[in-house]
Amino acid sequence: MTVTTTTSPPPGLVVAPRLPDLMAAPKIRRGAIGFLRNHPTVAIGGALLLVLVIIGVFAPFLFTVDPTAIAPAKRTRLPSADFWFGTDALGRDIYSRVLYGTRVSLTVGLAVALGASLIGLTIGLVAGFVRWADGVLMRCMDGLMSIPPILLAVALMALTRGSVGNVILAITIAEIPRVARLVRGVVLSLREQPYVDGAVASGTRTPMVILRHILPNTTAPMLVQATYICASAMITEAILSFIGAGTPPTIPSWGNIMAEGRALWQVKPYIVFFPAAFLSVTVLAVNLVGDGLRDALDPRMAKSP
């Protein structure tokens, strides 16, 4: 609130000096643009991700060649005008392979985040609401959690054939317990909220209580958790591919490229460098979005419109 005085005060009346601008209410920006300006980390991370998505989608049109074409005569070339990122031990163009590898990472990250969130949400809601199911479900989740996610994914991959679908499945199973635990915790605290009791007293049936009062208030922490799962899934996929338990070698993924460049690391470090740089930037971008969303969705940080 600002008070402006146009008339001079009557004599003898002391008027408080104008408050410095520091005390002025913060300027509130509305809409999507305003949101991004208020939360620059989301904007930066989002922009980076957008670029990566464009790279993944339009990989064939970005001056790439067939990423699996072997050219023994052009092995291990240094980065140059012809081969922007150089070539690997089989003479394949690393620039093309890295760009196509974006597809695998983004697909795995997104699919795992989505799958683990939805399944974890369901398990968490049931555990939070059905008392007898709580013990059984959460002990199963504890059991899954006691195995390190990468080991679990490796074990699951050992049971099946290497394919992107199986990689997604294996990482999703390993990530579900984290979401389930989070959602259960949120549900248990929301159930104690007076407005939930108020809704029950107003005759709202349980499914509607969940849908109207519980679910909308779990989305914010879920969304933040989903971004972290997305980032961790991308890293897990790269690790699985790196140790040869993930994406099959016929499909270029960042983990594969790094695995193939490992033997030549000391003489041709660029083979590992480029996919690693892309992986780092992607994970950074996702984490930036996650951090920004966590701050933006925290009700204590919220600015009233």
Next chain:
Amino acid sequence: MTMPLLQVNDLKKHFPISGGLFGRTKSKVHAVDGVSFEIARGETLSLVGESGCGKSTVGRAILRLFDITAGQIVLDGERIDDLGPHRLREMRRRVQVVFQDPFSSLNPRMRIRDILAEPINNFGLAKSAAERDARIAELMEIVRLPRDAVNRRPHEFSGGQRQRIGIARALAAKPELIVCDEAVSALDVSVKAQIVNLLQDLQREFGLALLFISHDLAIVEHMTHRVAVMYLGKIVEIAPRRQIFASPGHPYTKALLSAVPVPEPGAERTPIILKGDVPSPVNPPKGCRFHTRCPLAFDRCRSEVPELRLKGEDQWVACHLENA
């Protein structure tokens, strides 16, 4: 004598404390341990006592927010403590609630319109959308909030305004009894007075019965018809307002009343200071529950539980001193 709107008979609520591998019940919190009272139509009964004495649990039991351990809750001649889900919904319409914390009692993601529409829709109180909107506008008028505020969300209102919205939500169901669970405790003094006056006006206008759960005796004296004093899960005294404030019967009531601040500088008062803490409701003392802190306790208090007995006109006191 006409039938009371609400009758609570020997209500008990024990919360199990479970632990160990298979969740065995280790012990129980005796939150409410045999409470009986009645509320007539259009009457205000205040339930007072210190924190943790079980007064909110009584309110929540009447609202059927959980199953009770033992006893009966009778609404208008019908037992409601063992109703099935279908009949329970009909009963829910008749008993509504206003909570203490105006910030957590409204879903932050819902607009006021939707918050008020919820009970109207649930109980089928409007035949058309137009009728519902008219009812919502009427409710806003009743609690003296601007009509056009219905499109806003709770965080855009002050504590007092939110409490009005909470009252409007309770009224939306056209209840006969409203449980006010510390409904004004979280508000500023001036806002408190406004809300109390609003509740009194509404009571007169709609013939509402109020169960006013509070620890603020000054507010209670201002607005109630009768007072029930609770200590550690039991009612120690229940009497009309005038009696209880003029001549409290139970030593605990006396101590409680002596602690009320007098808004007069230099006013003489001798507060009765109770020593020690409230015993744990997990393991309540034998005999009279108050004997560990009572300045007048004698042998009988330590072994025999005192019953509520009539003292004078309509004043019920659970103390061995009263019928020695």
